[in-house]
Amino acid sequence: MEDAEKKHPLIEVWNTYPGVRQSGKKNLSIPPIERIIGEMFAIGEYYYYVLNLTNSTLSHHHENILKLHGLKKYPENLKEVIDLTHPDDIEFVMKAEQTVIQKMVEIGLKHQLYTKASYCFRMKTASGKYELFHHQAIPTMEDEHGQLVQSINIHTNINHITKENPHTVLVSGIGHRKDFHQVNLDCKVDDELLESLTKRENEILSLIAKGYSGPEIAKILILSEHTVRTHRKNILRKTKSRNSKELLKKAFENGLI
Missing domain, CATH: 1.10.10.10 (Winged helix-like DNA-binding domain superfamily/Winged helix DNA-binding domain)
Incomplete structure (x- = not known):
């Protein structure tokens, strides 16, 4: 995170969340992806990657990320994924993440491993066009102090279903949690x-x-x-x-x- 080239606009947002560990932690184990896939929507081509929240590095990528975005190698840092986002959608993504943080604080940090956040934004595809993707983030690991250090992000191309972004953030419960918090950031x-x-x-x-x-x-x-x-x-x-x-x-x- 000290490398300016690796910084991205979400770092400043995440630093406001008391549930995220701030210092870098490089080696994290792979989350139970088989269980997590059961919690996701995949109405179209999708991929996932594991995000280390302490230093924004990525690992355990699904191979579809290369095909869908026309990449030659797997991205190593979240900045490389954010760089694929439509420039006009960056502000919404930052507001969406701020909304997720606010809702997680309301729900209670002790429940953060049993929640899922989702919203939509446009990403550049292999064709060079921007298409609508559905983003899902599922926390998967805390450190010994209960601070979040890892999540798995899933991106599904839903451009064939709709091209309209609702600008809505959904934070829902998984497993035994039945939370359903919906925040419209566009009022449309x-x-x-x-x-x-x-x-x-x-x-x-x-x-x-x-x-x-x-x-x-x-x-x-x-x-x-x-x-x-x-x-x-x-x-x-x-x-x-x-x-x-x-x-x-x-x-x-x-x-x-």
Whole structure:
């Protein structure tokens, strides 16, 4: 972090978060990626990388990062990934990270390993064009003092679903946590749509986005298949969606996932 070429605009934001360790820590073990993949949405081509939050270095990259962005080698520092972000979206990304920090402080740092943050922004692809990506960040490791030292970031190209960035930040619980905190930073989403879905319907929507079938959702939530079908019909009706594809488009555009 002392190297000016490796500094990036998020360092200053992260330094305001009491849950992040400030000093460098170079060697970290790989997080349980198999478990984490189960918590992510991948409605399109995606990749992930492990981020060392103490020095912004990257490791354990998914190979798709090379293909999607036309890179010749794996990026070693987060600055290289941020440099792929559309210049007009940098300010939003910084505000989004500030919002995540505020919500994490409200939730409580002791719960930070059971949360996930997500939002969208444009990134440069191998074609040279900027396309919309869905960003998810899942904390994976604390040090002995409970300070965050590692996360895994997942980027999914959703340009084929929507090109509209909702400018919405979502902080949700994973595992036993049921948090669902949504902050609109642009005030252009359909507030009526957002308020119409119940907590259970939002939960089912997230599982639909993960690709789970009705019977699988019923098993996960310990519900009858009939109840899941009823919830799905209600979700489609409330969002004015004709099918799952249209539902996912509206869900991304309204920052529901």
